[in-house]
Amino acid sequence: MFDDLIREQDVPWAASLMGLGPNGFAPVDGDESRFQAMRRLDSVDFEACPGSGKTTLLVAKLAVLAVRWPHRKQGICVLSHTNAARNEIGTKLGNSAAGLALMRYPHFVGTIHSFVNEYLALPWLRSNGLNVRCIDTQIALAKRWYELPYTTRIALERSHLTPAAMAYDGPDYTGGKVGKFGPHTPTGQLIIAARRKFSEQGYFCFDEMFVWANDLLDRRPEAAHDLRQRFPLVFIDEAQDNSEEQSALLHRIFCAGDGPVRRQRFGDSNQAIYAKPGLAGAETDPFPGAAVHPLPRSYRFSQSLADEVKGFGVTPQALVGAGPPPHIAAEPKMPAIFLFDDASVQSVLPKFGAHLVASFDAAALAAGTFTAVAGVHELDQNGRVPHAMGHYVPSYDPSCARRETAPDRFAQYLARARFETAGSGNTERLINAAAAALLAASELAGGTHGRIARKSPHRRMLDYLADSDARAHYLAFLELILSGRGEFASPDWEVNGLPLAVEIVKVLSGTAALGAAANAFLAWPPVPAQTDQEAIFARTDNLFAYPSEAPEVHIRLGSIHSVKGETHTATLVLDSYYYNHHLSELKPWLLGAKAGGSMVNNRGRQVFEGSRTLGRLKLHYVAMTRPTHLLCVAMRKDVFDAGELDILTGRGWEVIDCCAAAEPAEP
Structure with missing residues (x-):
């Protein structure tokens, strides 16, 4: 056939x-x-x-x-x-x-x-009399969560449960991660009732479509x-x-x-x-x-880079380097490792920027794609340094880098749009992000217009508000969004942005007052106080410019997950922490002492690494195979002894010490 x-x-x-x-x-x-x-x-x-x-x-x-x-x-x-x-x-x-x-x-x-x-879940739900209005995990969970009595929510929070407990995995609305609150308990019955109520009203989580x-x-x-x-x-x-x-x-x-x-x-x-x-x-x-x-043949990078990274593959595979592609007129560069300590962790990105400027000419810097990624990007301020991207760049916003999950605040819709359109001058995505955020807020406030539609969010907003005074509010709101490229200081949002947003959402949802879920969604997140040293990082689009004045290169910041499938000119892989520092745990692979996810012991038996190590290997194999021309990593200096750094240089790595004292300025 x-x-x-x-x-x-x-x-x-x-x-x-x-x-x-x-x-x-x-x-x-x-x-x-x-x-x-x-x-x-x-x-x-x-x-x-x-x-x-x-x-x-x-x-x-x-x-x-x-x-x-x-x-x-x-x-x-x-x-x-x-x-x-x-x-x-x-x-x-x-x-x-x-x-x-x-x-x-x-x-x-x-x-x-x-x-x-299209072919299974929606036809089946509609054949059972359910009008599917919205498939959005954040909205569905918020509606169900706030349906619970206040005392019940407090009890769930004390048991370390979040709105995620309101998702189900059975067609009778049971299952999910509810801890001790099973269907046999009064609280479990309240959870099931809330799930049933809003499912029957047409609000579903993405993964519930598989149910x-x-x-x-x-x-x-x-x-x-x-x-x-x-x-x-x-x-x-x-x-x-x-x-x-x-x-x-x-x-x-x-x-x-x-x-x-x-x-x-x-x-x-x-x-x-x-x-x-x-x-x-x-x-x-x-x-x-x-x-x-x-x-087995990669057209992304050269054989020298292939030889450096293939040992991180859990399953040994032939990796033939047939790159890099010719779109950047530059030769492949030797890999580099940036060493830092607690005091110099925020020097890593500027050092990387300087290394890029020294390694590539102006044409390559303009045409190339330069990124810095970390395995963990949700910062714990009390975590071990470096815990996540935020230790390197304090203003980093994790919500910008999430591709497939819906933002859970209005501000995050705008932040992601700024990140995706940085440098392009394209306003369409920003307008549609603002419209989509208003629609999401209206759903949380009780709107029933639904979000299963082919039109763009902006066109839908114009349709919904065509015969309403709120249409003028909406157009004024868009002007406000565009004038600041989607950025607001918290006081400016409270005085100018929020009142317009509230009036629009009231009309969309048909309610005189917004509930707790919608108000929480519209609230502008507080900005942490910044030191003078942190001021150079004070961007909200996850782009790091170097130098800060008259930038020659822009470095996109993100999680490793957010860049999967991408190709970069240069990639900096930053160490981060989950039970231990990722790259520190993978040091034997970096030094060439280990390769793959298993080894043969002295009895001739194949012994596999633990699941956490296998996960680290896969995560960082993804990160290290992004670049065409230059791979860099950043790790704590105290992880290495002098002999190990000699091994790295012998393997062709350039060592850049961010801890070194700055040279005195020239007179």
């Missing part, structure tokens, strides 16, 4: 369409992995190293299939883990008319969540058969990131039992990191499976 859809002569055409030239997928030095991957249409898992161009390969296959697809009522299903990955696929498919055809019926290109919503999808399959097993008939060929991108919940459901739909579909998964098991603490990978249908096709 599929085996002859991609022919040998199609491969050069697809490579040219992707901008790689006709030989883009041709064998290189005897390596036919990309060429053979283009031709394969059996069920297989592609184990793709960082920078192997797996998404480009996937889109090239889809472009050929779009031309040759023979079915009018059966389609190809392409599932991605994140909206960012879905958008990348959609953008690349837009390079050809055939590719655009895949974005329409009978095909599906989208996230796993959107697929589950209802499984409920449909339990009650109507034929639904899986129907989906297999509709989508006989399935592609899954970033498959290593799928949770057990996601993998088990997709396996149930497409693979379990008789008549499985053809399925190809793309991913890298060494990059399996998860945004939610404690979230584990798939067990029902882990990646990779039995049929594996390796893609």
